[in-house]
Amino acid sequence: MSFDFTTQSIHAGYDPLANGDAASVPIYSSAAFTMESAERGDALAAGEAKGFSYSRVANPTVDVLEKRIAALEGGDNAVAVASGMAAVSFSLLCAAEGGGRIISPTNLYGASVDAMETFFPQFGVHTDFVKDINDLAEVESKIGPDTRAIFCESVANPSTEITDIAALADLAHRHGVALIVDNTVPTPYLFRPIEFGADVVVHSTTKGITGHGNAIGGVVVDGGHFDWTNGRFPQFTRTELVVSDERNGVWRSFADMFGAEAYIRRVRIKYLRTFGAVASPFNAYLSLVGLETLGPRVGREVATATAVAKYLQTNPHVKAVNYSGIGTTGQDDLVAKYYPKGVGTILSFLMDGDESNVRRILDGAKLFSYVPNIGDARSLIVDPARITHREVPRAYREAAGVTDNLIRLSIGLEEPADLIADLEQAIGGAY
Numbered sequence: 268m269s270f271d272f273t274t275q276s277i278h279a280g281y282d283p284l285a286n287g288d289a290a291s292v293p294i295y296s297s298a299a300f301t302m303e304s305a306e307r308g309d310a311l312a313a314g315e316a317k318g319f320s321y322s323r324v325a326n327p328t329v330d331v332l333e334k335r336i337a338a339l340e341g342g343d344n345a346v347a348v349a350s351g352m353a354a355v356s357f358s359l360l361c362a363a364e365g366g367g368r369i370i371s372p373t374n375l376y377g378a379s380v381d382a383m384e385t386f387f388p389q390f391g392v393h394t395d396f397v398k399d400i401n402d403l404a405e406v407e408s409k410i411g412p413d414t415r416a417i418f419c420e421s422v423a424n425p426s427t428e429i430t431d432i433a434a435l436a437d438l439a440h441r442h443g444v445a446l447i448v449d450n451t452v453p454t455p456y457l458f459r460p461i462e463f464g465a466d467v468v469v470h471s472t473t474k475g476i477t478g479h480g481n482a483i484g485g486v487v488v489d490g491g492h493f494d495w496t497n498g499r500f501p502q503f504t505r506t507e508l509v510v511s512d513e514r515n516g517v518w519r520s521f522a523d524m525f526g527a528e529a530y531i532r533r534v535r536i537k538y539l540r541t542f543g544a545v546a547s548p549f550n551a552y553l554s555l556v557g558l559e560t561l562g563p564r565v566g567r568e569v570a571t572a573t574a575v576a577k578y579l580q581t582n583p584h585v586k587a588v589n590y591s592g593i594g595t596t597g598q599d600d601l602v603a604k605y606y607p608k609g610v611g612t613i614l615s616f617l618m619d620g621d622e623s624n625v626r627r628i629l630d631g632a633k634l635f636s637y638v639p640n641i642g643d644a645r646s647l648i649v650d651p652a653r654i655t656h657r658e659v660p661r662a663y664r665e666a667a668g669v670t671d672n673l674i675r676l677s678i679g680l681e682e683p684a685d686l687i688a689d690l691e692q693a694i695g696g697a698y
Contacts, residue, residue, distance in 0.1 A: 273562040280335040295322075297326075314524065329548060336558075346486065353542075357487060361538055362445055369417070377658050400419045421460055425655075431601055432463040439466075445493050446466050449469050451471045453475075454561060454565055467488065467493075504522050569609030612679075617672050625673075628697045635689060647679070651673055651675050
């Protein structure tokens with residue numbers, strides 16, 4: 268049977284009969300698991316048998332989260348990790364390791380830009396940045412023999428600009444390049460990139476998926492349809508000891524061993540197991556609890572975000588509002604195509620005056636918490652240029668509109684009129 272999204276968010280990936288008939292997913296707080304026999308232990312270590320042996324590689328609670336998010340994203344398989352940045356880093360390095368290049372816009376979350384600009388090059392992985400990810404000619408001009416992946420956010424943070432995923436996927440696939448999409452802002456409730464051609468989807472599950480600001484986590488979801496053996500990705504076709512049987516002289520590559528699952532298995536076996544950014548069972552449990560209310564929760568938050576954005580357009584001290592859901596980015600065609608249920612719960616706005624006015628607004632807000640997070644049930648306020656995008660080079664920040672006078676909101680579940688009143692008094696008091 269095929270089930271509705273909301274039904275899957277409650278039930279997908281879990282079998283009570285295999286878990287002591289527990290109606291709610293148990294927290295398996297165990298570092299390791301009995302392998303039952305020497306023969307089964309050998310098969311587990313070789314990746315030839317499914318099961319659990321050590322929680323740095325896989326854990327039953329985390330496994331349910333992985334299966335549930337893969338189902339909600341329409342993916343084939345998933346690996347949960349300790350944070351959203353671990354998901355971004357693992358997904359990109361797994362595709363580009365060994366001297367590959369990535370193409371990316373600069374209007375991304377600050378830590379993603381910093382990783383690609385200053386850190387990944389230390390590992391031989393370089394990024395070619397473009398000004399506009401929807402300018403296909405500009406993107407195509409950056410594709411070279413070493414290009415492995417195009418990376419983007421489905422909805423950019425904090426501009427809420429929308430990426431034309433289907434067009435970008437067509438371009439990437441014509442050149443044998445993978446498309447990796449950070450879908451954190453809309454969540455799979457509002458948008459599923461794999462349905463429009465994306466190959467890999469990543470999330471900071473800390474945000475809308477968990478939804479209550481109480482658990483850090485991330486996930487990498489593989490669509491299962493990209494050909495990682497097309498010649499651009501030698502890491503998947505060279506033989507490796509970790510998936511081979513040295514004693515019997517049987518040598519395999521990840522592609523030999525796992526076929527279409529080569530990419531996501533490499534994320535787990537090489538990146539999760541080696542670098543160790545492991546999702547804790549307790550955090551996975553909190554994310555599963557959050558997922559159960561994802562649809563109704565995000566639906567209400569989107570409606571409130573729309574009301575708040577429309578109010579801000581009427582405030583005389585607000586110079587501009589960035590929320591593609593009300594047409595401020597000039598992308599109504601893409602909104603209609605990809606986001607019939609809304610574009611997400613964040614928005615940003617530009618204030619007149621100077622940075623001192625912004626600081627008085629931040630300090631004057633009563634309901635909005637001054638927090639560097641998004642997707643919380645509480646409404647949050649922050650100054651991106653000073654906090655979330657501080658490490659982004661000035662030229663990139665300013666090109667994305669992230670100036671000292673920009674404020675970002677993440678809308679929660681409070682009554683819309685109360686949030687608007689709080690902004691009204693905070694802005695009024697700042698001038």
